Amino acid sequence: MERNQSSRDNKTARRKFYDRTFAMLGLLATFIGLITLFALMIDLATDGAGRLSRQFLLSFPSRFPEQAGILSAWVGTTLVMLVTALTAVPLGVAAGVYLEEYAPKNWLTALIEINIANLAGVPSIVYGLMALGLFVYQLRLGHSILTAGLTLALLILPIVIVATREAIRAVPGIMREAAYALGATKWQMVKDHVLPYSTGGILTGVIIALSRAIGETAPLITIGALTFIAFLPDSPVKPEFPFISFDWLMSPFTVMPIQMFNWVSRPQEEFHLNAAATGLVLMVMTLAMNALAIYLRYRFRKRIRW
Numbered sequence: 273m274e275r276n277q278s279s280r281d282n283k284t285a286r287r288k289f290y291d292r293t294f295a296m297l298g299l300l301a302t303f304i305g306l307i308t309l310f311a312l313m314i315d316l317a318t319d320g321a322g323r324l325s326r327q328f329l330l331s332f333p334s335r336f337p338e339q340a341g342i343l344s345a346w347v348g349t350t351l352v353m354l355v356t357a358l359t360a361v362p363l364g365v366a367a368g369v370y371l372e373e374y375a376p377k378n379w380l381t382a383l384i385e386i387n388i389a390n391l392a393g394v395p396s397i398v399y400g401l402m403a404l405g406l407f408v409y410q411l412r413l414g415h416s417i418l419t420a421g422l423t424l425a426l427l428i429l430p431i432v433i434v435a436t437r438e439a440i441r442a443v444p445g446i447m448r449e450a451a452y453a454l455g456a457t458k459w460q461m462v463k464d465h466v467l468p469y470s471t472g473g474i475l476t477g478v479i480i481a482l483s484r485a486i487g488e489t490a491p492l493i494t495i496g497a498l499t500f501i502a503f504l505p506d507s508p509v510k511p512e513f514p515f516i517s518f519d520w521l522m523s524p525f526t527v528m529p530i531q532m533f534n535w536v537s538r539p540q541e542e543f544h545l546n547a548a549a550t551g552l553v554l555m556v557m558t559l560a561m562n563a564l565a566i567y568l569r570y571r572f573r574k575r576i577r578w
Contacts, residue, residue: 312555313552313555315548316548316549316551316552316555317552319544319545319548319549320545320546320547320548320549320550320551320552321549321552322545322549323545323546323548323549324549324552324553327341328340328341328342328546328549329341329342329343329346329553330343331343332344332501332502332503333345333500333501333502333531333534337540337542337543337545337546338542340535340543340546342528342531342549342550342553343504344501344502344503344504344526345526345527345528345530345531345550346528346553346557347504347505348417348501348505348525348526348527348528349486349527349528349554349557350557351417351421351505351520351525352417352420352421352424352492352525352527353421353424353482353485353486353561354421355417355418355420355421355422355425355521356421356424356425356428356482356485357478357482358421359421359422359425360424360425360426360428360429360432360481360485361432361478363425363429363432364428364429364431364432364433364435364436364481365432365436365474367429367433367436368432368433368434368435368436368437368439368440368474369436369440369462369466369467371384371385371388371433371437372436372437372440372441373440373458373462373466374458388430388433388434389430389434391429391430392430392431392434395490396427396488396490396491397490397491397494399423399426399427399491400423400490400491400492400493400494400495401494402426403419403422403423403426403491403494403495404494404495404496407419407422407423407495408495408496413522414496414522415495415496415497415498415524415525416521416522416523416524416525417505417520417521417522417523417525418521418522419495419496420492420495420497420525420527423491423492423495424485424488424491424492427484427485427488427491428481428482428484428485431477431480431481431484432474432477432478432481434477435473435474435476435477435478435480435481436470436473436474436477438473438477439470439471439472439473439474439476439477440466440467440470442470442473443465443466443469443470447465447466447469448461448465448466451464451465468572471569471572472569472572475565475566475568475569475572476569478565479561479562479565479566482561482565483558483561483562486554486557486558486561487529487554487558488529489527489529489530489533492527492529492530493530497525497526497527497530498524498525498526498530499526499530499531499533499534500526500534501524501525501526505519505520505523505524505525506519506520506523507520508520528550528553528554528557529554531547531550532547532550532551532554535547535550
């Protein structure tokens with residue numbers, strides 16, 4: 273009896289040791305990632321902070337490094353990400369809801385699920401080649417902001433779908449049964465109960481997806497993004513009726529990662545400082561976008577709690 277009790281105590285102590293070890297390794301991995309990010313930010317700030325100014329943000333690229341700016345690059349990045357988010361998020365969430373709540377469980381659905389999971393790991397250059405053939409040559413959308421936004425939307429669509437399905441799957445089944453018991457239809461159950469409670473997880477997936485898209489370069493180079501552009505797209509707001517224009521969607525573009533690549537490839541040290549400053553601005557834009565999504569997630573969760 274005492275031997276069995278001693279054996280159980282040893283197993284319990286061993287399991288606690290493994291738990292503590294795993295927790296320490298996880299904490300160490302987290303700190304390594306944070307320290308690496310912090311070191312990168314410090315390095316970019318050290319090299320590029322001196323170039324950050326109003327003139328740098330509001331000037332076009334130039335062959336003279338002290339006069340060069342990133343106006344066309346950050347405007348292009350903002351517009352491309354706008355098209356990407358407006359395309360990928362509604363489609364990804366709708367597809368995730370359908371696959372999780374409405375799609376029949378058969379071999380076709382299983383095949384679709386496997387392909388979506390595999391598409392999340394496809395190299396981005398493959399999406400660029402596909403977009404070049406489909407959007408540029410077949411649909412004749414040209415080397416435009418619309419083409420770039422749709423390309424990145426295809427790139428992150430599997431991530432949004434998978435994140436949406438996982439968030440919906442985490443909603444307890446008893447909540448669905450309670451809604452049905454009160455006479456709700458399936459759409460009412462999804463709209464009023466499942467989606468509000470899964471919004472936090474969905475937004476987490478959207479954060480990850482958009483953070484990947486904003487730094488992509490290979491697919492945009494493939495579809496014809498410019499490395500030097502000294503003009504802005506057409507304004508989406510017009511002074512005359514109907515006051516809104518979509519001509520900017522068909523405008524040529526560049527983005528900040530491509531601008532950085534262009535400057536880093538040059539031999540002058542001054543252009544390298546410009547690239548570091550551009551990287552710092554890109555990091556700030558990414559963190560700001562993530563902060564907005566985290567704030568929205570917090571608001572949704574707070575509203576549900578109360």
